[in-house]
Amino acid sequence: MRSQPVILVLLVHLCISSLSSSLAISPGEGYTVNGRVKIRSMGAQGLVLPGKLSNIKVVLNGGQRVTLLRPDGYFSFDNVPAGTHLIEVDAIGYFFSPVRVDVSARNPGKVQATLTENRRGLSELVLEPLREEQYYEIREPFSLMSVVKSPMGLMMGFMLVVMFLMPKLMENMDPEEMRRAQEEMRSQGVPSLASLLPGGAARS
């Protein structure tokens, strides 16, 4: 039995919190964006390999900063200036929507995140996986149909048709019609494809 698809939940728990005032930083320096990519596996066999998690990268603003996930799936960007930012998740095998994150200077702590692919706001900051990515074609098991559909199969099929059906067609044909068709052919000179099969139009 095939295992159920691994459902990947990206819990972008973005707590945009201003740094505590005890730290001596100049105002407007930046804020910390914390988030979480939570991989939850459903089904009996749906175990996510640990190696897979360790290679997931989180990218801020198209490569300005790159971070990796901690074992619990959390990530953070420090010193992010106020403004509108874009967070992308790079994970082989999964398709993630980029997330628009507003870091507000006026209203620290307020969460503003939107999936840009479907313009869905993240009020609870839970991102459903958009889809899993399958990079390879699935090789279909051997079937008669595929052989028939292959050029060789078509060739054989055509030959069979010509061999067994054509004589039948010829037999059923009116001798008069045959003569007429032959005359037509002679008069036209170059035989067209349709006129090669006499009586086609009348019969079909």
Add this chain to the structure above:
Amino acid sequence: MGNGMIRFFLVLLLFLSSAEYIFSLYEDQVGLMDWHQRYVGKVKHAVFHTQKTGRKRVAVSTEENVVALLDLRHGEIIWRHVLGANDAVDAVDIALGKYVITLSSEGSILRAWSLPDGQMVWGSFLQGSNLSKSLLSLPVNLKANKGNVILVFSKGCLHAVSSIDGEVLWEKDLSAESIEVQQIIRPLGSDMIYAVGFVGSSQFDAYQINAKNGELVKHKSADFPDGFYGDLLLVSSDILVSLDATRTSLVTIDFQKGEIIFKKTHVSDIVDESFGTAVLLPSELSGMFAVRFNTLLVFIKVTIEGKLEVVDKITNAAAVSDALSFSEGQQAFALVEHVDRKILLTMKLVHDWNSDLLKESIAMDLQRGMVQKVFINTYIRTDRSQGFRALIVMEDHSLLLLQQGEIVWSREEGLASVIDVTTSELPVEKKGILVVKVEQSLFEWLKGHVLKLKGTLMLAGPEDIAAIQGMRLKSSEKSKMTRDHNGFWKLLIVLTKAGKLYALHTGDGRVVWSLLLPSLRESGSCKRPTGLSVYQWQVPHHHAMDENPSVLVVGRCRPNWDAPVALSFVDTYTGKELKSMGLIHSCAQVIPLPFTDSTEQRLHLLIDAEKHAHLYPRTSEAIGILQHEFSNIYWYSVEADNGIIRGHVLTSNCIGMVDEYCFTSRELWSIVFPSESEKIIATATRKLNEVVHTQAKAIADQDVMYKYISKNLLFVATSAPKASGEFGMAQPEESCLVVYLIDTVTGRILHRMTHHGSQGPVHAVLSENWVVYHYFNLRAHRYEMSVMEIYDQSWVDNKDVWKLVVGKHNLTSPISLYSRPAVVTKSQSYFFTHSVKAIAVTSTAKGITSKQLLIGTIGDQVLALDKRYLDPRRSLDPTQAEKEEGIIPLTDSLPIIPQSYVTHALNVEGLRGIVTLPAKLESTTLVFAYGVDIFFTRIAPSRTYDSLTEDFSYALLLLTIVALIAAIFVTWIMSERKELQEKWT
């Protein structure tokens, strides 16, 4: 009925051929057409992890911002992380025997990686305001209540971080003291930490800090009137060494006693033949240090009384490792010298110079250059004696492990920093293959196909499947060193940052030859040479069949653009440098001209900083060719900083110079962008070797459109200065992206378009008559891709045959620069999900095959996207005729089909560029993507319509033929019988 039958077949055929095509691969086809090589880059620092049990490993950090763990047995990568572009790794170490600790981003990010699998365990952001040296120190037994303590000095702050969870235990801000901390010292077994450094250029300060809580215990300061130069080097736990400001004296500093004592020793007092200035080597050799005077390497010992004594002088080029303590508190270090064509590895005891622990001589490939770094490690041999292994980094960035007098493994890490790529054809195959060989291969061939047939009919057992797979991967065809019929096998000539040229075989990716270019090596006149680009210099085909093809490598002595240029000409079959020129003039631009001389050498113009053009090759024949085309040579230059694009034309020979290959130029036109509102962020031109099959494009309603095809088309994107910086800083109202299409001969702006509320970075590709560019839409906060197609309208009137007959056409009307070309552009924009790192377009031999865009995404994958998706004629509801033409209904975003990633489940870490090359077979394009990794594959944008695919079953074909012959016989017999019967009746 028959008519219907034929129609049915035609429809079936049509259905089969017009099925929606995407680039796709079956999992078992991986490695058939593609190869992928993983690298880490030039190693900056290496830390061994060789416990008695388990795998022997080494953690490395590199100049490509990679943290990786390598297996010491074979040199494979166990795990690897490529950090962001501005997240350079400053230091790496191993803590608790299970974490790899890295300090990166100028000391602001401290991360711990799990040693076995590379999972990030914790990451800490270290606060600080000043820029300073970043130091990482892992004291052996400094314990806090939570594991060992990691000491980090960065950004003017000293931090103590717990190694268990990355929590900052305490921090001491020293930024207010304006001290430039050079060393963090913790004497063994003490609870004190010393932070020592300079204030200004002539004051030495030492801070004594309690390691438990970060409290400042003592602060000592002393003036040294002669001033200091460079770094401080720790020689023993209480003595530091530095150079004075003139670099002619060595200064020892004793700081742990009551007073700071300076002791100045003039170099000439201890080294007789001292000449030039001294450079302290950063190797930490306890009780000793190494100084380099030009080529001379001097080891100097510091005695207990603080006196300096010369221990040894090495005249050969050499590299020194840090000291390593091994059994019974002994310390040793490695000295690697170049002697002739060999390297001499010597392990020396720090306290006893005359006895060598080890002396091995190893033959070394000259193309690897000098040894630059040495890292050493010990192990216990089977006979229980002490053994040493050394990891060395060479001048060409390669990494080698030396053990027991031989090279255990080597990694060509130079390939992690590819600068430019070009190709060369392989030699033509010689005639006269033995018949026996053919027969044997025929048998093998048949056997192979029988196996394959078994595979397709699902009759093959597991071992058969393994045999099939092995056979496909190890096909001897792939590594043939001769030209193949389809043009798949070529040599990729790759120039790397180290100044090394590699020739890679496209079949299996192996290095055919490599050459460390002498013109791009450090020398007296050329301090920091950098390679710039590679050009095809000589591609023999017509006249000079017997000559080997060659390439031209252009480099500069310094990174600035007015530095003198260095040229090398390299034979691509032998990998030998034919000649090189160290030149006096600079090089701002290289223009390959579309002319070749009688030996098929391509003419190149090198434009220097003064806008003089220098012609190569320097022959009178080349001058003759150039004089003939003198008035037809135009070029342009982009000054992105000033916002100016200029067009130039050749005028005459240089005046006042006796160089007949030098020409002056004149500015023909210039376009000045308003600096307050527009800043040039990207430009794109057509590839020089692009082939366009037809200018006409038949559209649905029996009409024809003419593509505006010009080699002189330039795409320029400008952005508002405010929005040209980082993301998230500009509001949509104040950012605006303007794109231009410019004719570079006349300087005429053919088209201009504004994208309001958009910003860069812009990645663009121009091909035929269209340009596709990727940018960021701030309003939607999504990436967008736009296509712009340009069509020629001057031909439209000529479609009337009668006009042609009567002679009223304008085909012969003169083309003037002053007449505005009648062009029309069409444009359309779509959303695209990912950030883009690089973008390219497929190129084929004749330009007939439809195009695909190759998009390097932020995930370091390469996506093939059919150009049909980027067609400005797409509409929401295409008519029947348009549908038949292949126009896809309009969607707001471009589809990302996972099966169309040409890199399939792999990624090309640190992707920087994608190069496409035409194969001889029209349907096929060769794709080479490079970054930290390199990847090669071949793709067919509209299927391999001109050849049988790899998995074509010849056996099935044979079977069919046999069946048909059998059928013929059967029917023949049947008809004979029937005839006979008819005759009887």
